[in-house]
Amino acid sequence: MTITxxxxxxxxxxxxxxxxxxxxxxxxxxAVILHxxxxxxxMGGEASHLGERVKVAGATDGLKDLLAxxxxxxxxxxxxxxxxxxxGQERPARVNAVxxxxxxxVRVHWVSRPELGERLPVSNTAAENAAASDAAAxxxxxxxxxHPTLAPTADKAAVMREFYEVAPVAIHLIGVNGGxxxxxxxxxxxxxxxxxxxxxxxxxxxxxxEDQGLVEDFLSRWDEDSPIINFRANFxxxxxxxxxxxxxxxxxxxxxxxxxxxxxxxNDPEPRRARDTISAxxxxx
Numbered sequence: 001m002t003i004t005x006x007x008x009x010x011x012x013x014x015x016x017x018x019x020x021x022x023x024x025x026x027x028x029x030x031a032v033i034l035h036x037x038x039x040x041x042x043m044g045g046e047a048s049h050l051g052e053r054v055k056v057a058g059a060t061d062g063l064k065d066l067l068a069x070x071x072x073x074x075x076x077x078x079x080x081x082x083x084x085x086x087x088g089q090e091r092p093a094r095v096n097a098v099x100x101x102x103x104x105x106v107r108v109h110w111v112s113r114p115e116l117g118e119r120l121p122v123s124n125t126a127a128e129n130a131a132a133s134d135a136a137a138x139x140x141x142x143x144x145x146x147h148p149t150l151a152p153t154a155d156k157a158a159v160m161r162e163f164y165e166v167a168p169v170a171i172h173l174i175g176v177n178g179g180x181x182x183x184x185x186x187x188x189x190x191x192x193x194x195x196x197x198x199x200x201x202x203x204x205x206x207x208x209x210e211d212q213g214l215v216e217d218f219l220s221r222w223d224e225d226s227p228i229i230n231f232r233a234n235f236x237x238x239x240x241x242x243x244x245x246x247x248x249x250x251x252x253x254x255x256x257x258x259x260x261x262x263x264x265x266x267n268d269p270e271p272r273r274a275r276d277t278i279s280a281x282x283x284x285x
Contacts, residue, residue: 005201007173007182012160015173015262016152020142020229020248021113022093025159026050028071028106030063033159034152037145041138042093042112044085046148050110055082055090070099070108075168078269081112096168096266107162111169113230113248113266114138120229121278135229139250170245170265178204178219181260190245190265192237199238210234210242210275217278227251232268232276244271 007015016023022039026032030050040046043053056062062081069076076097083091092115100107118133152160164171170187172180183201185194191208193200200207209215214233218226228249234242249263 005182006161006164009154009157009160011173011182011260012157012164013152013154014252015171016160016163017147018142018250018252019262019264020139020227020250021111021169021264023112023163024050024110025163026108026110028067028099028101028108030067030108032150033107034150034156035148036151037147038142039110039112040148041141041145042083042085042091042114044083044087044089044091046150048150053084054095055084056080066095066097067108070097074099077168078266080115083112094266094269098166098168100162100166107159109163109166109168111167111264113246113264116230119231119276120227121231139227139229142250170263172205172261172263172265174205174261174263176259178206178215180205187265190243190267191235192239196238208235210236211277214278228263232270232273234275235265244268244273244275 017036019036019038022036022042024032024035024039032048032050047053050063054062054066056065057080059065066076076095079095081093081095083093085091093112094115095110095112097108097110116134116138118135120135164184167184167186170184170190172183172187175181180201180203188194188197188200191200206212206215211233228247231247233245233247235245237243246266246268247263249261251261252259
């Protein structure tokens with residue numbers, strides 16, 4: 001399915017460049033066409049090539065193994081990797097990727113989420129110090145990071161549109177009224193509205209949440225720009241079945257006002273884990 005109404009170029013620059021998950025588009029050999037702030041953090045700095053930056057258990061050359069798997073299957077989901085930074089640190093992550101070939105060119109679209117032990121917002125019964133959690137540290141680092149040299153820009157609009165269309169994770173933008181402004185094909189498929197996307201896109205986001213209190217609480221705290229990081233919830237598919245997901249979502253704010261969210265949603269690799277619950281979104285100041 002192709003989504004006919006895609007976000008604007010400016011929206012794509014924001015969604016990709018400022019996302020809470022790490023994004024890169026490379027050629028078929030791993031040379032970087034663009035990458036965002038979050039990937040710079042995972043890699044411990046900018047990179048023009050993913051070679052020697054990705055380690056996979058049991059592989060001598062992690063990138064080579066990933067690219068070989070993509071050439072065979074065209075897609076990777078939830079692959080455990082370690083990013084090796086030029087700063088000497090190693091940062092574990094999970095990678096989704098998709099390989100696209102057109103016009104004799106190969107591009108690979110990568111989305112990596114950091115392996116975090118904690119989440120935002122925290123449960124109302126949680127004892128952990130949210131301000132000191134690794135989830136809070138992660139999103140603060142992303143917010144404070146500088147855009148890399150190869151950040152998404154208007155001259156890469158075609159590549160950004162392709163990323164949105166083929167991304168190996170679900171992406172949606174929610175407006176201030178709670179309506180789904182945009183949803184990419186993976187997002188529409190996640191909740192099984194591929195045949196009838198208008199029954200989801202343009203509708204209120206509460207339609208796909210099993211826990212209505214969760215989404216209502218989020219909307220009631222819209223002006224606080226409360227991020228959702230590494231948060232487990234259940235969506236509801238068109239036929240009413242629960243869909244366990246892992247959410248990474250932040251908001252775009254201009255002039256002190258939030259205009260929309262940038263939500264990245266993964267199929268939860270641990271679907272039998274308890275869903276996260278809260279009574280109030282509490283982003284530490």
